[in-house]
Amino acid sequence: MKRSILVAAALVAAPFVGIAAYSTNASAEVIVVPETYVASYEPIYYNGFAHYLYHGHWYYRDHGGWHGYDHEPAVLGGHRGEWAHHWHHWR
Amino acid sequence: MPSASAAASAGPVDAGNADAEAAEDEAVAEELQVHHRHEHTGFAGFVISSVDTVGAGPEQQAAIDTFRKEFHTKMKPVHEANIAMLGTLADGIAAGTIDKAKVDAAIAKTAAAATAAHPALNELLMQLHATLRPEQRAALVDKVDAHFATWREANEHPIDPTKPDHHVKHITKELGLSKDQVEKFKANLAAEKEPKKPFEAAAFEAYVKAFDTEFATDKFDAKKLPPAGPGSSAIITRGAERMAAFYEALVPVLTPEQRPTLADKVRAHAEKAEKAEKKEKK
Numbered sequence: 420m421k422r423s424i425l426v427a428a429a430l431v432a433a434p435f436v437g438i439a440a441y442s443t444n445a446s447a448e449v450i451v452v453p454e455t456y457v458a459s460y461e462p463i464y465y466n467g468f469a470h471y472l473y474h475g476h477w478y479y480r481d482h483g484g485w486h487g488y489d490h491e492p493a494v495l496g497g498h499r500g501e502w503a504h505h506w507h508h509w510r
Numbered sequence: 511m512p513s514a515s516a517a518a519s520a521g522p523v524d525a526g527n528a529d530a531e532a533a534e535d536e537a538v539a540e541e542l543q544v545h546h547r548h549e550h551t552g553f554a555g556f557v558i559s560s561v562d563t564v565g566a567g568p569e570q571q572a573a574i575d576t577f578r579k580e581f582h583t584k585m586k587p588v589h590e591a592n593i594a595m596l597g598t599l600a601d602g603i604a605a606g607t608i609d610k611a612k613v614d615a616a617i618a619k620t621a622a623a624a625t626a627a628h629p630a631l632n633e634l635l636m637q638l639h640a641t642l643r644p645e646q647r648a649a650l651v652d653k654v655d656a657h658f659a660t661w662r663e664a665n666e667h668p669i670d671p672t673k674p675d676h677h678v679k680h681i682t683k684e685l686g687l688s689k690d691q692v693e694k695f696k697a698n699l700a701a702e703k704e705p706k707k708p709f710e711a712a713a714f715e716a717y718v719k720a721f722d723t724e725f726a727t728d729k730f731d732a733k734k735l736p737p738a739g740p741g742s743s744a745i746i747t748r749g750a751e752r753m754a755a756f757y758e759a760l761v762p763v764l765t766p767e768q769r770p771t772l773a774d775k776v777r778a779h780a781e782k783a784e785k786a787e788k789k790e791k792k
Contacts, residue, residue, distance in 0.1 A: 458653055467645050
């Protein structure tokens with residue numbers, strides 16, 4: 420099933436909040452990558468962007484909005500197993 | 511390259527996964543908010559916390575280590591003042607009465623230290639910029655913004671006892687507060703214990719915005735940034751006053767056994783900061 424995403428341009432004013440609207444479905448999914456998560460995890464750098472594995476999916480920020488993938492890039496998939504170690508504990 | 515304009519395939523999420531994800535979000539938020547309620551070192555604190563998670567390649571590690579050492583040397587007066595402030599607070603908690611005048615003096619020292627250290631911070635930012643790759647600079651900017659946003663969430667507004675609060679929840683769990691104690695604590699918070707004057711964020715927001723724009727470019731010149739000293743000093747004062755008000759509201763409801771436990775926990779925050787500083791200087 421092809422899923423396309425519309426990343427709202429308005430997100431420039433609301434960093435760390437991504438809205439994905441699926442054209443094949445009447446319902447829209449709101450994706451929020453919290454600031455606390457961005458601050459606490461060490462990202463994986465791929466294709467010129469910092470990527471975060473959030474709720475099972477990879478996201479990166481570009482032009483003020485969050486973007487993801489239809490198909491997980493193999494490079495990123497290879498980092499899934501180690502991701503828990505990317506959480507920096509503050510206490 | 512895989513299609514990058516499309517969203518990740520977020521299929522149906524089962525209830526177990528949703529609960530686990532919500533629990534993870536909560537744990538991450540609680541830990542970082544508690545950090546920002548005890549670490550009052552202003553913009554410098556946001557920068558070094560961001561460096562902690564920006565991720566450095568092996569070829570950058572030596573330069574990042576040098577940056578950290580210099581950072582901790584030049585920011586030492588700010589860190590020491592923050593540690594002393596936490597110590598003053600812990601002494602008051604253990605004694606059952608927080609000496610507000612002493613705490614206010616300690617807060618003023620921390621804010622003054624941050625203002626005085628700012629020119630040195632500018633030099634360090636130039637050094638950091640030269641070390642990082644463009645994508646790391648962009649990530650660092652996101653992280654600084656994220657720390658500021660979390661700091662605001664944790665410190666900007668007085669605690670509203672009618673709404674869930676990460677720090678209240680955390681301290682309830684840590685000290686094993688009874689329901690009655692929590693109610694009395696919340697009543698104290700509501701009774702004008704918190705600083706009520708609004709936080710003047712405009713100067714600091716302008717600084718952070720300028721930093722975001724400039725740091726992401728190839729030619730970053732920290733000297734072109736607007737002055738941040740007063741803004742950074744203001745957020746230190748605001749955060750520390752709020753932290754002090756939180757404990758001032760809490761101490762009267764604690765049992766004699768709980769007071770030293772809490773004092774030890776506040777000292778542990780200070781000791782952690784001290785240990786991190788010593789480690790960096792080695």
